[in-house]
Amino acid sequence: xxxxxxxxxxxxxxxxxxxxxxxxxxxxxITVAALHAIRSLDESWLxxxxxxxxxxxxxxxxxxxxxxxxxxxxxxxxxxxxIVVHPSARRTGTGSAIMTSMMNTLGxxxxxxxxxxIPSMALCFGLGMRAVSIHKGPTGKSTxxxxxxxxxxxxxxxxxxxxxx
Numbered sequence: 173x174x175x176x177x178x179x180x181x182x183x184x185x186x187x188x189x190x191x192x193x194x195x196x197x198x199x200x201x202i203t204v205a206a207l208h209a210i211r212s213l214d215e216s217w218l219x220x221x222x223x224x225x226x227x228x229x230x231x232x233x234x235x236x237x238x239x240x241x242x243x244x245x246x247x248x249x250x251x252x253x254x255i256v257v258h259p260s261a262r263r264t265g266t267g268s269a270i271m272t273s274m275m276n277t278l279g280x281x282x283x284x285x286x287x288x289x290i291p292s293m294a295l296c297f298g299l300g301m302r303a304v305s306i307h308k309g310p311t312g313k314s315t316x317x318x319x320x321x322x323x324x325x326x327x328x329x330x331x332x333x334x335x336x337x
Contacts, residue, residue, distance in 0.1 A: 173240065173266060175273050178230040180215035190232070190242055198256045201289060203310050209252025210244045217246060229277040231270045235261065243270035249282035267295050280321035287314040
């Protein structure tokens with residue numbers, strides 16, 4: 173398996189094909205907000221800053237020249253986060269490799285996973301991410317917020333993950 177972090181030029185060139193891959197193999201688990209975030213991505217966010225980190229990352233995995241997976245995150249995951257692995261490449265380490273690359277590129281990562289999405293929760297826990305809060309997701313399902321490499325205060329009023337009483 174080969175991993176590639178896309179440059180702004182790569183994203184401009186491959187955008188349509190990669191968005192099609194997300195829709196086709198995302199199994200209707202990709203939120204509208206995450207799709208909007210990647211569709212409206214400012215390609216300059218894929219450039220590293222003086223600290224060596226980027227504001228956004230898109231990592232693709234290929235096997236024998238064929239696309240097998242894709243991950244995207246912006247603003248450490250708070251601006252959008254998704255991962256899609258082709259069905260034939262699941263349970264091969266593709267998702268773990270993509271997520272690890274994204275964490276290394278961004279320096280931190282947060283993502284939201286519906287409580288009924290056991291494979292994605294297992295992936296997050298397996299990579300040492302912590303479930304730090306639970307909230308109602310956009311589809312009304314209980315959703316966990318996973319984080320790695322983020323120092324934060326407990327949820328409080330105004331925090332995105334607070335559930336009102």
